[in-house]
Amino acid sequence: MTGIEREVVIVGAGPAGISAACVVAETGRSALLIDDNPSPGGQIWREQDRHGSDWQASHWLRRMHLYRVDVMSGATVIDGDPGRRAIVCETANSVSTIRYKKLILATGARELFLPFPGWTLPNVMGAGGLQALVKSGMPISGKRVVVAGSGPLLLAVGAYLKGQGARVLAIAEQASWSRLARFGLGLPKQPYKLAETWQLKRALFRVPYRAGAWVEAALGGTVLERVRLRVSHRYWEAPCDYLAVGYGLVPNIELAVSLGCQLSGGCVQVDSMQQTSVPDILCAGETTGIGGVELALMEGRIAGFSAIGDRLNAQWLFSDRERFRRFARRLQKAFTLREELRHLPSEETLVCRCEDVSYRRIAPMSGWRAAKLHTRCGMGPCQGRVCGPAAEFLFGWNCQSARPPVFPARIDSLIEHVDK
Amino acid sequence: MYDVVIAGAGIVGAACAYECAREGLKVAVLERDFIGAGATAAGMGHVVVMDDSEAQFALTRYSQQLWQELASELPDDCEYVQTGTLWVAADEEEMSEVRRKHQFYSQRKVPSEILDARSLDAAEPQLRTGLAGALFVKEDAVVYPPCVARYLLERARDLGARVLMGRQVIRLDDEGAGFDDGTVMKGAVMVNAAGAHAASVHPDLPIVPRKGHLLITERYPGFVRHQLIELGYLKSAHKSAADSVAFNIQPRKTGQLLIGSSRQYAVDSPEIDRSILSRMLARATQYIPTLAGLSSLRVWTGLRAATPDNLPLIGRCPGYRYVFAAAGHEGLGITTSLATARLLIDELMSRSPAISPEPYSVQRNTAVHG
Ligand SMILES: Cc1cc2nc3c(=O)[nH]c(=O)nc-3n(C[C@H](O)[C@H](O)[C@H](O)COP(=O)(O)OP(=O)(O)OC[C@H]3O[C@@H](n4cnc5c(N)ncnc54)[C@H](O)[C@@H]3O)c2cc1C
Ligand SMILES: Cc1cc2nc3c(=O)[nH]c(=O)nc-3n(C[C@H](O)[C@H](O)[C@H](O)COP(=O)(O)OP(=O)(O)OC[C@H]3O[C@@H](n4cnc5c(N)ncnc54)[C@H](O)[C@@H]3O)c2cc1C
Numbered sequence A: 001m002t003g004i005e006r007e008v009v010i011v012g013a014g015p016a017g018i019s020a021a022c023v024v025a026e027t028g029r030s031a032l033l034i035d036d037n038p039s040p041g042g043q044i045w046r047e048q049d050r051h052g053s054d055w056q057a058s059h060w061l062r063r064m065h066l067y068r069v070d071v072m073s074g075a076t077v078i079d080g081d082p083g084r085r086a087i088v089c090e091t092a093n094s095v096s097t098i099r100y101k102k103l104i105l106a107t108g109a110r111e112l113f114l115p116f117p118g119w120t121l122p123n124v125m126g127a128g129g130l131q132a133l134v135k136s137g138m139p140i141s142g143k144r145v146v147v148a149g150s151g152p153l154l155l156a157v158g159a160y161l162k163g164q165g166a167r168v169l170a171i172a173e174q175a176s177w178s179r180l181a182r183f184g185l186g187l188p189k190q191p192y193k194l195a196e197t198w199q200l201k202r203a204l205f206r207v208p209y210r211a212g213a214w215v216e217a218a219l220g221g222t223v224l225e226r227v228r229l230r231v232s233h234r235y236w237e238a239p240c241d242y243l244a245v246g247y248g249l250v251p252n253i254e255l256a257v258s259l260g261c262q263l264s265g266g267c268v269q270v271d272s273m274q275q276t277s278v279p280d281i282l283c284a285g286e287t288t289g290i291g292g293v294e295l296a297l298m299e300g301r302i303a304g305f306s307a308i309g310d311r312l313n314a315q316w317l318f319s320d321r322e323r324f325r326r327f328a329r330r331l332q333k334a335f336t337l338r339e340e341l342r343h344l345p346s347e348e349t350l351v352c353r354c355e356d357v358s359y360r361r362i363a364p365m366s367g368w369r370a371a372k373l374h375t376r377c378g379m380g381p382c383q384g385r386v387c388g389p390a391a392e393f394l395f396g397w398n399c400q401s402a403r404p405p406v407f408p409a410r411i412d413s414l415i416e417h418v419d420k
Numbered sequence B: 001m002y003d004v005v006i007a008g009a010g011i012v013g014a015a016c017a018y019e020c021a022r023e024g025l026k027v028a029v030l031e032r033d034f035i036g037a038g039a040t041a042a043g044m045g046h047v048v049v050m051d052d053s054e055a056q057f058a059l060t061r062y063s064q065q066l067w068q069e070l071a072s073e074l075p076d077d078c079e080y081v082q083t084g085t086l087w088v089a090a091d092e093e094e095m096s097e098v099r100r101k102h103q104f105y106s107q108r109k110v111p112s113e114i115l116d117a118r119s120l121d122a123a124e125p126q127l128r129t130g131l132a133g134a135l136f137v138k139e140d141a142v143v144y145p146p147c148v149a150r151y152l153l154e155r156a157r158d159l160g161a162r163v164l165m166g167r168q169v170i171r172l173d174d175e176g177a178g179f180d181d182g183t184v185m186k187g188a189v190m191v192n193a194a195g196a197h198a199a200s201v202h203p204d205l206p207i208v209p210r211k212g213h214l215l216i217t218e219r220y221p222g223f224v225r226h227q228l229i230e231l232g233y234l235k236s237a238h239k240s241a242a243d244s245v246a247f248n249i250q251p252r253k254t255g256q257l258l259i260g261s262s263r264q265y266a267v268d269s270p271e272i273d274r275s276i277l278s279r280m281l282a283r284a285t286q287y288i289p290t291l292a293g294l295s296s297l298r299v300w301t302g303l304r305a306a307t308p309d310n311l312p313l314i315g316r317c318p319g320y321r322y323v324f325a326a327a328g329h330e331g332l333g334i335t336t337s338l339a340t341a342r343l344l345i346d347e348l349m350s351r352s353p354a355i356s357p358e359p360y361s362v363q364r365n366t367a368v369h370g
Helices: A015-026 A047-051 A055-066 A127-135 A153-163 A177-182 A192-197 A254-258 A292-307 A311-316 A318-334 A339-343 A368-375 A387-395 A411-415 B011-022 B054-071 B092-107 B117-123 B145-158 B195-201 B232-239 B274-287 B289-293 B330-348 B362-369
Strands: A002-011 A031-034 A070-072 A076-081 A086-090 A095-105 A109-111 A124-126 A144-149 A167-173 A209-211 A213-219 A226-231 A234-239 A242-246 A249-251 A281-283 A350-352 B002-007 B027-031 B085-089 B112-116 B133-137 B162-165 B176-178 B184-192 B208-219 B227-230 B244-251 B256-265 B295-306 B313-316 B323-327
Touching: A002 A015, A015 A031, A015 A055, A015 A292, A055 A292, A076 A254, A076 A411, A086 A411, A095 A292, A109 A127, A124 A127, A127 A144, A127 A153, A127 A242, A144 A153, A144 A213, A144 A226, A144 A234, A153 A167, A153 A242, A167 A213, A167 A226, A167 A234, A177 A209, A177 A318, A213 A242, A281 A292, A292 A311, A292 A318, A311 A318, A339 A387, A350 A387, A368 A387, A368 B145, A411 B208, A411 B274, A411 B289, A411 B295, B002 B011, B002 B176, B011 B027, B011 B145, B011 B323, B011 B330, B027 B145, B027 B184, B054 B330, B085 B092, B085 B117, B092 B112, B092 B133, B112 B117, B117 B133, B145 B162, B195 B295, B195 B323, B208 B274, B208 B330, B227 B274, B244 B274, B256 B274, B256 B295, B274 B289, B295 B330, B313 B330, B313 B362, B323 B330
Parallel strands: A002 A031, A002 A095, A031 A070, A095 A281, A124 A242, A144 A167, A144 A242, A167 A209, B002 B027, B002 B184, B027 B162, B085 B227, B184 B323
Antiparallel strands: A076 A086, A086 A095, A109 A249, A213 A226, A226 A234, B085 B133, B112 B133, B176 B184, B208 B256, B208 B295, B227 B244, B244 B256, B313 B323
């Protein structure tokens, strides 16, 4: 057990956390950046990208090293005590209490999964999940892949997989063409306006992009063999090796909630200085609302300035942040999930994979807590991280419940009381 | 008009509803939240015989026998397993308590067995070495209470009972159950089974909340095999007014471990108290050092409905003719729910009960405590 103290402690080493840490470290103050992955970068700037072509990633990661941001990787923040301004952090073989003057939460987001028949078959994965696997070395060359779900992430994933040699059979976007067009994101049969914003136009050349299309079922015996799409009123079926599905992102609010931060619309509520409702705790990036890398970077920098009391520099960035937020709101509207997706699961489709709980057992429940207590749904190792947001969408329940530990934690880590 | 209107669909309200429905009475159950949402969801589900007093013994033993009858019909998700309890003695002083208990149980025909240090080690290899021994009480069991409550209410429903969710009772009197919109559901008899909140319906009931923390781990099948409780439990948990922790661990049918326990007085906020949680877990690792490395999924709290003498309030409420209480079960309400329901129905039907109802009468508490 160790005791550490830093002026600014940042949880989450994605774009938001890194940019916040850089701002703090550049002024010579002590900044500690904590992340549960093996190396910093968050969801998109994984280790491999450091030497890659993503200029933004290399820029920020270089700055982070240059200004000697103290990075603690492979460390999960499992609990905290705002009253004492301390958090508890667990690594593979140690636990430490870390005290802060200011705490910045930049815990990012995760993918939203919605259950459909066959979604638990092997080789059906999250869109970002498959991308991450390929980034960490899984061969994909020559494999037939269907990418489906909703949002700009599908394009990023499709482009990446194609770049790695996959045969991307289709990108199925549930939002309709007319919806995309209404929010200025696409012209009929040409998703490239949207693609442009993500600089993916070239990469996606010749990949069929179907709007108003969604996965009805993944088919196969013991492993995925075929996928059946619904394209407005018709069906489209094709054999494939991988199905990558993601219905957008869900902010990782669990730590913030367990520290007492207030939410608004499912995201951590912050003021213009990225300050949460809890004194000395700030929040930046996807946790305050899904908005993409640019917005995450901007919020991270503002949070950094805010944490060191530099209002002026923070204010310089407000108008840029507003611009990205406006764009984010537009995306959110364009990619609103359609009603039909609520009716995809069959009676036997599992909603909770950890505890094998089917749609049939959950549907009659009066709410999330009742479902948990009576069916064990959401009681497994993921503690409802996956099925909670799905149930929220399917049944309109409020599925937030924050109880320590934020992530499964060793018992000795909970004995390490923050008081020490 | 109902024969019986019950406020609260915890395990106690559910058991009462089932007993009443079995007698052919027309029953309505009013629950402000959902079935088992209160202490019934938070508790450990240890069905245990206790001997703090003769009255506590009589009620827990009677109820345990009712559990054994019910067990065969319980669905799988009720997770009834007769694990038995090991009352663990750390030293010679606690061993003498083991012998006293053994004698007490033997005289009353409760099967139990004294384990010495060696046989304790063989029975539960994860316990640290150097413990003195234990008392093995064989018929104690473990259940999953929310599903039992649901099952009992399903049975009651099959017999015609109505279970209404989302109905908060603000008043129970000889007329019926009153709601905040001014309406009243009329009944011949009203039963207050609102658990730790019973006093919010009847302020005279001497019930105060006593908070407890529990932790559940990931799955470690076979890690421990019995419900394990330290014998210091009796000294610390029941007999002082200070906050206390004790080693208490339960193997679930899922392979998970449920770890307790803590007691804090007059605290009714659901927040986790990190410092008492830390003490509780530290205590548990003193008995099982290898616990320290296990992975925990979740920590939560629950409120026990405590009375001044730790016995429940069962029977007619003073000052009313038709209002009855079935509340105040502290840390034993899962165990004693079934016997509570029997005592209640026997009183309603003017039958002579299997055990003396005197020690649990509502009168006795109000008499003692004003
Ligand atoms: C699976 C996935 C794939 C994506 N792929 C792309 C893509 O290809 N292109 C694109 O433009 N955008 C992509 N995005 C969106 C992009 O990741 C975000 O816009 C951006 O990374 C947001 O940055 P952030 O700093 O807010 O959060 P993140 O990048 O998510 O960083 C948060 C970090 O905090 C860590 N963390 C969370 N909780 C704790 C805790 N309690 N203790 C310790 N560490 C913690 C997380 O593990 C993570 O490393 C993807 C998102 C996801 C979820
Ligand atoms: C940490 C902990 C561990 C425990 N371990 C054990 C154990 O191992 N073995 C054991 O036997 N017991 C144990 N207990 C005790 C046991 O859980 C309780 O005694 C038992 O659940 C009480 O059941 P009940 O039905 O009286 O109360 P509850 O389950 O609380 O039910 C009361 C119900 O009434 C409802 N209600 C409240 N007010 C109103 C109102 N005004 N109108 C309508 N409805 C209302 C509530 O929503 C609730 O559903 C434990 C308790 C705790 C807290």
